[in-house]
Amino acid sequence: MRAWIERQRCLIDFSVANLGRRKARNLGLLGAYILLVFLLASVVLYGDALRREARLLLADAPDIVVQRLSAGRHDLIAADRLDALRALRGVRRADGRLWGYHYDPTLAANTTLQVPLVNPPGPGETVLGATLARARGLNPGDTLALRGDDGAIRAFRITGLLSSASELVSADLMLVNEADYRAFFGIPAGFYTDLALTVGNPAEAGKIAEKILTRQPGSRVILKDEMRRTYDAVFNWRQGLLLTFLGTVLAAFALLAWDKASGLSAEERREIGILKAIGWETGDVMRMKFWEGALLSTCAFLAGYVLAYLHVFHGGGALFEPILKGWSVLYPKFTLTPQIDLMQLASLFFLSVLPYTAATLAPVWRAATLDPDEVMRE
């Protein structure tokens, strides 16, 4: 055992010496490799973190949302449907929700106006999402004037801001009370944007939804599970897009390594010959080359992953923000909850270390099985 360890250590000694011989090239390679792992790991960590964030924050979303469709489009729903829904077995609670979009020409962005069920603002008052307030440069006490549905300008006094810890869900929110909301949008009493239901047993939500569909045809029913899956799908898709791209880059990288190695230079072949002539087995040569590849790629993995972690969870995923942000004017500030999935860590490790190591090793195999007497020739 001691001898085995000492032997591996000696081989590693020479691998390191070997790597040191082409310092500039190997450092360049390491840098490119670190960058690649960094991007790959960033995408995976960021996508997963966003997905988890969505699940966490929306864990208490309404179990069922019922909308009315009119000619295939979302329409206002009559309040009297609430009673019918409340009467359904298993439905614990049903509320009418009032929310809608207002295009703010100053910002050239949509804001979401919503009426809170509890603690609504007073008449002519509003509570703003932190992102929106920041974008408009507004503070509590200021007044916000908006042109309503009837063309009249209405002024809202800002009585408070939503906590900036909640920006990820509240960036563009503008909370007003019911009367102001109806007046502003011209929505008559007795109608809601949609209805939100809470059920006693979430496992029965599907059954209840089916019942709603048969009793109130023309409704559209959205289950909480669907909401969750929507966000899973959204982030999967985005992640998949980037991963496909990065996977291609990784494959190209391994290919490059293969190409580089399969054109073993005369010098390298000569060196392998020398090693074999002075008593190295084919296996020893392979082990040394293995260590070379493994050291380089493991190093790249460790550095790339740690950097990616810092980037995503301490740097706010700065590189991805422009992608997600797109044209958004009201982009929330948020930090993601750090979490590492060990399975994912392992698969990233293998994905980044194995192909490269294998690609560098395979061509050496051919050279290392050659007769060592080549070195005797001049």
Added chain:
Amino acid sequence: MIELSSVDKTYNAGKANEYRAGRGVDLRIKPGRVTALRGPSGSGKTTLLGLIGGLTRPSSGRVRLDGRDISALPERFLTELRRATFGFVFQQFQLIRGLSVLENVMLPAAPTGEPHRQVVERAMDLLGQLDLADRADTPCQRLSGGEAQRVAIARALINDPPILIADEPTAHLDSALSLQILAILGELRAQGRTLIVSSHDPLVFDAGLVEHIVDLRDGRVVAEQ
């Protein structure tokens, strides 16, 4: 004792450029003596050394080391044998560029699993004997010819082999350096090692070191004394 019996070596057998570098060689090399293969360039000296040292296998015939047929050994055992029994000094030095003198000398010991400290000590010891102690950290491409040859000798000796094979050890050196190398070989002989060298340098044969001369021509042994 090394015995070669009717050894043939054919390069590129069956191809247009087929070349018979060894033809029916019969040879006995006694331990503890200095044997020299002599012949002009292309006469098959290097080929024969390769066959003796187990670097390559004969196309036909047998090579025996202490009665054991090594021409049929599987690669693994042959490598082990090479490591433990033979030290090689190649005609071209064949040091690895970019590695230091010390690293080059230690190379053959790497697969043995011997404690590192021990190997370093022995290597430094050898370098000291060969007057190279202060060059240990020098990258070997910066060495002069004489130094490189001595490093090659140190490398050949790191595993303390009983047999040293040196292919034209004075070929690239001037007379003074050649004599220096011959003196070193003389010391190794005095340590009781078996030396097998090849050369067409008269200096080697005039030095009175060689006890057994094998004359080669076109892959054949033409005379022995």
Added chain:
Amino acid sequence: MAAALAFAYVTVAAWATPEIKVSFSGRWRGSNRVAWVFGLGLIALLAVLADATRSPDRSAARSLARELQLTDLALFNEARYARHLTQADRHAAFQDHPMALEHFPAGALTVPMSADARLD
């Protein structure tokens, strides 16, 4: 945590690699250097793993979401139909046709909901 690990590592490594004190010809063995670099890398990884166990306070955002019965993240608000992805019309991200070119990057980053995720 990471600092303690690093300290423990340096102590153990210094003890296990006597060559550092008696380095031959002024240099460390390659394998020792590897052990050091990788040891530090592992510590960084462990520090990261330890850091990942902390859970920042999300209660404010969660209770707001519950109170307001929110259903969506306010991430994509460049377009009306992307703001409430879960509430939007089917194929809303594509407006008319799944292959239609999108005006907004967010639309290019989202997919229509798969058929089995929808009830209607």
